[in-house]
Amino acid sequence: xxxxxxxxxxxxxxxxxxxxxxxxxxxxxxxxxxxxxxxxxxxxxxxxxxxxxxxxxxxxxxxxxxxxxxxxxxxxxxxxxxxxxxxxxxxxxxxxxxxxxxxxxxxxxxxxxxxxxxxxxxxxxxxxxxxxxxxxxxxxxxxxxxxxxxxxxxxxxxxxxxxxxxxxxxxxxxxxxxxxxxxxxxxxxxxxxxxxxxxxxxxxxxxxxxxxxxxxxxxxxxxxxxxxxxxx
Numbered sequence: 001x002x003x004x005x006x007x008x009x010x011x012x013x014x015x016x017x018x019x020x021x022x023x024x025x026x027x028x029x030x031x032x033x034x035x036x037x038x039x040x041x042x043x044x045x046x047x048x049x050x051x052x053x054x055x056x057x058x059x060x061x062x063x064x065x066x067x068x069x070x071x072x073x074x075x076x077x078x079x080x081x082x083x084x085x086x087x088x089x090x091x092x093x094x095x096x097x098x099x100x101x102x103x104x105x106x107x108x109x110x111x112x113x114x115x116x117x118x119x120x121x122x123x124x125x126x127x128x129x130x131x132x133x134x135x136x137x138x139x140x141x142x143x144x145x146x147x148x149x150x151x152x153x154x155x156x157x158x159x160x161x162x163x164x165x166x167x168x169x170x171x172x173x174x175x176x177x178x179x180x181x182x183x184x185x186x187x188x189x190x191x192x193x194x195x196x197x198x199x200x201x202x203x204x205x206x207x208x209x210x211x212x213x214x215x216x217x218x219x220x221x222x223x224x225x226x227x228x229x230x231x232x
Contacts, residue, residue: 006038006050014058024155033148037135045138047074048081053134055083059123065160066126066223067168067214070153070176073133076141084129086196087119100196102230104205108212111229118230125226130156132175154182161185166221168214172196172205189217 011034013021024030040046048055071085075095080088086098094102094117102113123129133142133149157179160167166187171177173195180190191213194204215225 001041001050003038003042006041007034009050010034010037010053014054016061016063017054017057020062020159024152029148029151033152036147037144040135040137040144045078046135046144047076047078047138048083048135052081052083056085056123056129056131059084059120060126060128062160062163064126065128065163065167066218067170067226068128068130068157068160069170069172070157070179071129071131072175073131073142073145074136076136076139076143078138081136082118083134084119084123085131087129088117090116090118092117096198097196097201100198100201100205103201104196104208105211105228107207108209109229114230114232116230116232121230122226122228127226128160132179154179157182161188166218166223168217170210170214172210173200187221189214 011025012018013025041050069085074081075088079092080095082089086101088095088098094115098117099113105111106113119129130153132153133144133147134153135144135149137143161183162185164187166189167185168189168191169180169183171180171190171192177192180192183190191210193208193210194200196205211228219225
């Protein structure tokens, strides 16, 4: 794949997002971001595959958003990142944070813990699984955090905050919670817990009932509940 083909892929947003973000792709910071990331894909091993960078936007259109979950950056080990925060491909061993997410779902709903770590079903129901940085170099966490992705995702949050409908933000951990100041919409519901990683899950993520609280708010405001069960 040539650099030009990668640049073209990173300059075309899926579905409804392309019209919504038309002005974004013309901004100097984004053009520089595309240039730098395209070069990194040619010279380094970068995750996720370049055709999955906007997978979260592809599966969750603006009109379908009901819940936003914010991650930091993609998994940096081979075969894991698939463009959705916290999600991995179905055949991939479950990361520890995702196991803890499934444990919380078991505590709340009694759902069996699956071996399938793909969260596509959440995304298709309106759960935007958005990483702050959409790419990462193999073995180097946060390696792309200063390329411009955070400006891009912060603008996504601000844009989503203008939507005239109830949206739940599940903010897990201090990093995700730092985005709360950008959320001003009175129809938004912000639910904060600790991060589901093994280092912090016991400090407020486990037994938080965050998924039940999410569905309670959505149901009470006429948006319908999300089926959070992932099956093998």
